[in-house]
Amino acid sequence: MKKVLCLLSLTFVLVFSTQTWGQKYFTRDGRITFTSETPMEKIEADNQKATSVLDVESGQLEFAVLIKGFQFEKALMQEHFNENYMESSKFPKAQFKGMIAEMGRVNLSKDGAYPVTVKGDMTIHGVTQPVSVDGQIVVVDGAFTAHASFALAPEDYGIRIPAMVRDNIAKSMQVVVNVTYEPLASKS
Amino acid sequence: MNQVIFLSLLLLLMGPVLRAQEDLLSLLDAGQEEQVEYTTASFKTNRVINLHSLESTAGGVFDFKISHRFGFLNGGIYDLFGLDNASIRIGGDYGVSNRLTIGAGRSSYEKTYDGFVKYKFLRQSKGKRKMPFTAAVLASGAIKTVNWPNPDRVNYFSSRLNYVFQVILGRKFSESLTLQLSPTLVHRNLVKTLREKNDVFALGVAGRIKLNRRIALNGEYIYVFPDQLAPGFRNSLSVGFDLETGGHVFQLHFTNSTAMVGHGFITETIGDWRQGGIRFGFNISRVFTVKRPKF
Numbered sequence: 001m002k003k004v005l006c007l008l009s010l011t012f013v014l015v016f017s018t019q020t021w022g023q024k025y026f027t028r029d030g031r032i033t034f035t036s037e038t039p040m041e042k043i044e045a046d047n048q049k050a051t052s053v054l055d056v057e058s059g060q061l062e063f064a065v066l067i068k069g070f071q072f073e074k075a076l077m078q079e080h081f082n083e084n085y086m087e088s089s090k091f092p093k094a095q096f097k098g099m100i101a102e103m104g105r106v107n108l109s110k111d112g113a114y115p116v117t118v119k120g121d122m123t124i125h126g127v128t129q130p131v132s133v134d135g136q137i138v139v140v141d142g143a144f145t146a147h148a149s150f151a152l153a154p155e156d157y158g159i160r161i162p163a164m165v166r167d168n169i170a171k172s173m174q175v176v177v178n179v180t181y182e183p184l185a186s187k188s
Numbered sequence: 189m190n191q192v193i194f195l196s197l198l199l200l201l202m203g204p205v206l207r208a209q210e211d212l213l214s215l216l217d218a219g220q221e222e223q224v225e226y227t228t229a230s231f232k233t234n235r236v237i238n239l240h241s242l243e244s245t246a247g248g249v250f251d252f253k254i255s256h257r258f259g260f261l262n263g264g265i266y267d268l269f270g271l272d273n274a275s276i277r278i279g280g281d282y283g284v285s286n287r288l289t290i291g292a293g294r295s296s297y298e299k300t301y302d303g304f305v306k307y308k309f310l311r312q313s314k315g316k317r318k319m320p321f322t323a324a325v326l327a328s329g330a331i332k333t334v335n336w337p338n339p340d341r342v343n344y345f346s347s348r349l350n351y352v353f354q355v356i357l358g359r360k361f362s363e364s365l366t367l368q369l370s371p372t373l374v375h376r377n378l379v380k381t382l383r384e385k386n387d388v389f390a391l392g393v394a395g396r397i398k399l400n401r402r403i404a405l406n407g408e409y410i411y412v413f414p415d416q417l418a419p420g421f422r423n424s425l426s427v428g429f430d431l432e433t434g435g436h437v438f439q440l441h442f443t444n445s446t447a448m449v450g451h452g453f454i455t456e457t458i459g460d461w462r463q464g465g466i467r468f469g470f471n472i473s474r475v476f477t478v479k480r481p482k483f
Contacts (some may be wrong), residue, residue: 023217053216060212074475074480075247075475076246076475079228080311080434082228
């Protein structure tokens with residue numbers, strides 16, 4: 001009897017610590033696109049190698065993306081993006097670290113679309129800025145995806161745009177994030 | 189028994205505390221496969237000045253090129269320092285893939301048509317695969333269509349042909365410095381005298397210093413090994429700036445060469461830098477994306 005109780009409590013601990021507390025979800029192939037649209041030119045870039053980890057218990061959320069991983073329609077645009085604007089040899093990654101405040105209201109066992117607000121620090125081009133973004137978590141059959149769309153201004157991150165091309169590059173970029181999360185296998 | 193329950197409770201309580209400190213993304217580091225990172229933008233365009241640079245035209249991109257070389261500066265004010273005369277080449281390069289470039293052009297210099305194929309077989313990279321330099325091979329041919337100077341003698345079509353074979357070895361040492369070597373063989377089907385060689389060996393040396401995000405300083409020198417050319421021909425030396433705007437690259441330079449095709453600037457350069465035998469010139473490159481890559 002004592003042994004059974006003992007085993008039960010241990011099982012309880014193991015189950016609880018891996019599932020309820022700090023269950024984490026991740027992706028290595030999140031998709032981040034951004035669009036700059038002006039009457040002169042529309043520029044689109046696509047990165048399908050964004051990494052992200054979400055702790056569904058605490059709501060802690062992180063993203064990282066390699067700047068050189070953004071694909072452009074025009075090869076020259078891609079080169080200029082890395083060389084002249086993002087200086088991606090110096091600042092290879094963009095990162096986001098933040099929290100989903102309403103994570104507690106997202107029921108991962110019930111299908112539905114849950115609106116959430118993500119707050120945290122965005123680091124691009126070596127400059128960190130606080131951001132607050134409205135997003136959505138969509139649960140379908142126990143799997144879930146996250147979506148967000150928001151605007152970023154290159155100037156806020158110390159990215160200089162010369163007067164010569166000022167009309168070709170938008171003051172504010174529309175960023176779209178689409179991520180499908182998978183459970184992160186616990187190593188312990 | 190009590191100890192076990194106590195320990196379990198302790199673990200239960202400590203769990204979230206222990207986990208809250210973690211850097212979440214570091215959880216992904218293990219098992220993350222390292223990527224191959226190819227070096228890009230070693231030169232602003234696929235020419236240094238006259239020489240081909242180690243860069244290729246990107247796959248699916250057409251690069252329209254207009255180049256001018258004005259007259260010699262020592263023509264003085266009478267020729268407006270050479271601006272009265274111009275030698276021109278109009279051409280286009282196309283990136284069949286990111287490694288294979290083809291191109292063609294027509295020069296006013298001896299009314300020459302030229303074409304080339306260039307293949308990059310090694311790409312400087314770091315990360316998963318490390319390669320210290322980029323290497324490419326270039327083969328080009330040119331047809332001079334200028335009227336025969338002696339129409340009375342028997343002239344063969346093959347006499348109009350000239351070829352250049354080149355290996356391009358280069359490395360981007362840092363964001364600001366790129367250097368390359370171009371061992372070259374020029375084959376001329378017809379030479380004027382017996383003393384001139386049909387096969388001419390030369391070594392091109394070229395480099396780029398990036399001054400800021402949009403301006404780079406380029407230089408190239410082509411050393412022709414001795415006793416292959418008739419007296420009076422000189423090695424080609426050129427220096428210039430690359431100015432890059434949105435879709436254009438403007439290359440402004442000074443050079444002692446007139447021709448913009450390989451056999452011309454390597455074996456037929458007559459200008460002497462020390463005597464003002466220098467020309468002002470420019471290349472304008474404008475790229476058009478013909479085939480868009482699939483995402």
